[in-house]
Amino acid sequence: MVVKVTIAQNILAVNETVAAEIRRTLAARGLRALNLMSSPGAGKTTLLEQSVRRLRPELRIAVIEGDIETSADAERIEAAGAEAVQINTRGACHLEAHMVRDALAKIDLTHCALLLIENIGNLVCPAAWDLGEEARVVVVSTTEGDDKPAKYPQMFAAAQVMVINKLDLLPYTDYDLEKVRRQALAVNPALRIFELSCRTGAGLDAWCAWLLEFARGSRYNGSSHTSS
């Protein structure tokens, strides 16, 4: 049986409409949103935990946690001191704007200046879906191989910022930082790069300073350079 459905282009167009609506709503509240994407296990949640802990005195942060199953991540983020809400996609491989719109209705945004959205762990599908964010961050890690920007170029082309996490494990791998930077900048010459370790804290000062500047509405995707 063949059933009529709208084509994928139409589904994406509907998503764009909802994303634009989210962007207007957030702007009206003086809130800016970041969409964080990575492979499973690159360290997005730990990066958010650390960022919330460090910025809590100066900045009230809201977090939307996307996962296929479990609410473990939202609990970690709440414990770190942010407003958090969990989206469970029950199998779906990426967040969509309508999920974010529904999640925003469940979160107290009073006095929040920054919204961090942690997408499903997936280096492919989330790149195509606008969530109403102002900027996109792709997180990679030193243990996942240094060929990811060349193998998953859409994600790196769609991001404004790349975070290279797990610097502390670099001595135990053959990960080539320079190769990753080169591959990523070949795909996206304007990419801003941070290198850090959530475990040791190395590089977190520069990252948090950028987050603060971003939340304050400063220009975020300036000249491409490395801040570690």
Place this chain on the structure above:
Amino acid sequence: MVVKVTIAQNILAVNETVAAEIRRTLAARGLRALNLMSSPGAGKTTLLEQSVRRLRPELRIAVIEGDIETSADAERIEAAGAEAVQINTRGACHLEAHMVRDALAKIDLTHCALLLIENIGNLVCPAAWDLGEEARVVVVSTTEGDDKPAKYPQMFAAAQVMVINKLDLLPYTDYDLEKVRRQALAVNPALRIFELSCRTGAGLDAWCAWLLEFARGSRYNGSSHTSS
């Protein structure tokens, strides 16, 4: 504009038909296929390289490499001594049976007893797509967090075998092997588990012995237990 297309169920049904055809073709040649899936960077390609190198004297292996872009992986596998063909999906997040059928037409299967299919690095989407394989292997690694079976249950439910890779990096992480085993077996009590390090070679003997047994058509998904 609304365009008529078949619904997702129909697309999956067509995929099943092509997968069944592949399964019959491979069986007629005495070939058994494994579908390897994981997050980006868990070490599928390195595991295949090591397996091909170790088994080459006894077993002729054919490999289909799935990547969104680049043919780097097929080149690595050919250098290790197997027949290899690269599929580039140009953005698509998983392999489908028709891609495998087309790839099989380009590969010399003479005297091959084992076909290894490396799927796109993605812990979500590939789980839904039958490629004509006899068994599925999900590869995880000690650096990607010990919550993956709970967060991505479909993949672990769809696999017969789980490989935990990067044992050499275990001392530098807080990865809890017992938790991963427990979570994975809760989702899939019949899962066969191997723990290994492609870097040090630990655990590769047991894995390669299993591959050999699998290629010879022995029963592969026996009692669930850990072989490291």
